[in-house]
Amino acid sequence: MVTRTDRTKVDYAATREEALARIAAAQDLDALEKLRVEFLGKQGSVSLLLKTLGAMSPEERRSTGPQIHALREGVSDALTARKTALEGAALEARLANESVDLTLPAPEAPRGSIHPVSQVLDELAEIFADLGFAVATGPEIEDDWHNFTALNIPESHPARAMHDTFYFPDSDTEGRRMLLRTHTSPVQIRSMLEQGAPIRIIAPGRVYRSDSDATHTPMFHQVEGLVIDKGIHLGHLKWTLETFLKAFFERDDIVLRLRPSYFPFTEPSVEVDVGFAQVNGADGKSRRVLGGCGDAPGHGWMELLGSGMVNRKVIEAGGLDPDEWQGFAFGIGVDRLAMLKYGMDDLRAFFDGDVRWLAHYGFSAFDVPTLSAGVGAGA
Numbered sequence: 001m002v003t004r005t006d007r008t009k010v011d012y013a014a015t016r017e018e019a020l021a022r023i024a025a026a027q028d029l030d031a032l033e034k035l036r037v038e039f040l041g042k043q044g045s046v047s048l049l050l051k052t053l054g055a056m057s058p059e060e061r062r063s064t065g066p067q068i069h070a071l072r073e074g075v076s077d078a079l080t081a082r083k084t085a086l087e088g089a090a091l092e093a094r095l096a097n098e099s100v101d102l103t104l105p106a107p108e109a110p111r112g113s114i115h116p117v118s119q120v121l122d123e124l125a126e127i128f129a130d131l132g133f134a135v136a137t138g139p140e141i142e143d144d145w146h147n148f149t150a151l152n153i154p155e156s157h158p159a160r161a162m163h164d165t166f167y168f169p170d171s172d173t174e175g176r177r178m179l180l181r182t183h184t185s186p187v188q189i190r191s192m193l194e195q196g197a198p199i200r201i202i203a204p205g206r207v208y209r210s211d212s213d214a215t216h217t218p219m220f221h222q223v224e225g226l227v228i229d230k231g232i233h234l235g236h237l238k239w240t241l242e243t244f245l246k247a248f249f250e251r252d253d254i255v256l257r258l259r260p261s262y263f264p265f266t267e268p269s270v271e272v273d274v275g276f277a278q279v280n281g282a283d284g285k286s287r288r289v290l291g292g293c294g295d296a297p298g299h300g301w302m303e304l305l306g307s308g309m310v311n312r313k314v315i316e317a318g319g320l321d322p323d324e325w326q327g328f329a330f331g332i333g334v335d336r337l338a339m340l341k342y343g344m345d346d347l348r349a350f351f352d353g354d355v356r357w358l359a360h361y362g363f364s365a366f367d368v369p370t371l372s373a374g375v376g377a378g379a
Contacts (some may be wrong), residue, residue, distance in 0.1 A: 010049070012067040015172025016074050019046075029086050032079065039075050046072050082189045100232075113362025116338045117221055121204050122368070123375040124223055124334070127247045128202045131240065131373055136201040138187035140208075141168070143176040146186035150317035151265040154365065166208050166218075180208035183331060185265060188226045197325045198229040204334060205294060217347055221334035228310065228320065228327035234258075234270070237307055239326040241272060245290075245304075248375060249341060253291045257301055266308025266329055273301040287343060305332035 019039055025031040039046045049068045053061055125135055138146075148160055158164065159182060167245035168178040204223040212219065227236065238258060246254045257273040275294035280286050294301030307330035312322035335347055342361060344350070349357050369375040 012071050016071045019075050020078045023082050026082055032082055032289040036079050046075055111281040113358050114365055116342055116361050117334055119363045120334050120338045122250060124204060126243055126369045126371060126375055127175045133200045133202050136187050136191050136203050137205060138190050140181055140206055141178060142186050143172050143178055145176050146189050147179060147181050150189045151185050152311050153264045164210055166210060182209050183226045184222050185208050189318050190324055192320055197320050201228050217351060222331060223334050226329045228325050232326045232328060241330060249290050252292045255293045257294060263306055265311050267311045269308035271303055271331050272305045272307055274304045275299050276302050305330055
């Protein structure tokens with residue numbers, strides 16, 4: 001502690017000059033900080049002098065106080081000035097040693113991506129628009145008349161069972177059971193009832209079935225096509241599907257095989273198979289590549305979609321005369337099309353929301369499908 005005798009011996013001017021000289025000689029900010037603590041810290045020499053003012057007599061305070069305050073202000077101002085000088089010198093040195101290449105491209109800002117399902121839906125709309133088809137939509141919560149009865153699916157059909165269909169506990173105002181639609185076929189009935197014939201539509205959208213594994217999910221996407229006109233036959237159906245698949249997969253060697261089948265809403269009904277080859281990719285994994293005849297060496301047939309001529313009962317349910325109007329319909333899974341074209345192997349990943357998966361398989365918002373540039377351009 002500085003005593004009264006010590007105070008009388010302090011040469012404030014000399015102390016100030018010595019402190020200013022040491023501050024001016026500080027070579028860096030660390031050394032300057034140490035001097036600040038030494039002088040103005042809680043136990044600093046200048047701070048201790050300030051504390052002695054309380055023990056002085058009024059006469060001493062009037063004569064000594066201004067000298068101590070002048071010492072404190074001088075040291076404080078010198079510390080601030082030296083700090084500014086050192087920071088400026090450090091900045092100048094950094095600017096002298098660093099450089100920015102203004103010719104380099106700017107870093108790419110983070111951005112989202114278009115989900116493969118959304119991309120494929122845009123591709124389908126582009127292709128079928130070129131064939132004269134319009135896009136039609138309908139409600140995802142349907143009644144069992146539109147979803148089953150109007151499509152000639154009887155009460156005893158397995159598709160109506162609880163294990164395959166998500167039913168709601170309530171009914172509509174007409175007493176019909178409500179459910180999550182199991183396909184987009186109800187849009188066919190609604191379109192015929194609302195706009196009559198002729199009709200050329202595709203009906204893409206979400207559908208729901210109680211199923212889940214590597215190739216099935218409770219919710220998935222489907223697109224159905226419907227043509228109602230006069231004189232329509234299976235030849236029109238085959239040409240439409242062949243033209244669509246060649247444009248979608250961007251291959252001219254797509255070969256179709258039509259096999260007799262059964263669907264309640266079409267008669268006759270056909271399963272459509274597509275020729276493919278098993279090809280090893282760069283990652284060593286084998287994958288199916290569509291193209292070529294399935295009977296050729298090293299090739300096979302893969303079932304791709306169901307189709308057929310619209311059943312007379314369905315045309316009648318749509319409010320049309322089946323003796324005047326005929327048509328064909330087909331349905332295919334949008335998610336499956338995406339898997340085949342872009343190489344995914346697990347349908348469940350489509351709905352996991354994993355940003356790593358989306359970064360790998362997603363599309364830029366600028367990759368808009370066009371027939372002129374190729375519907376798969378940018379993939």
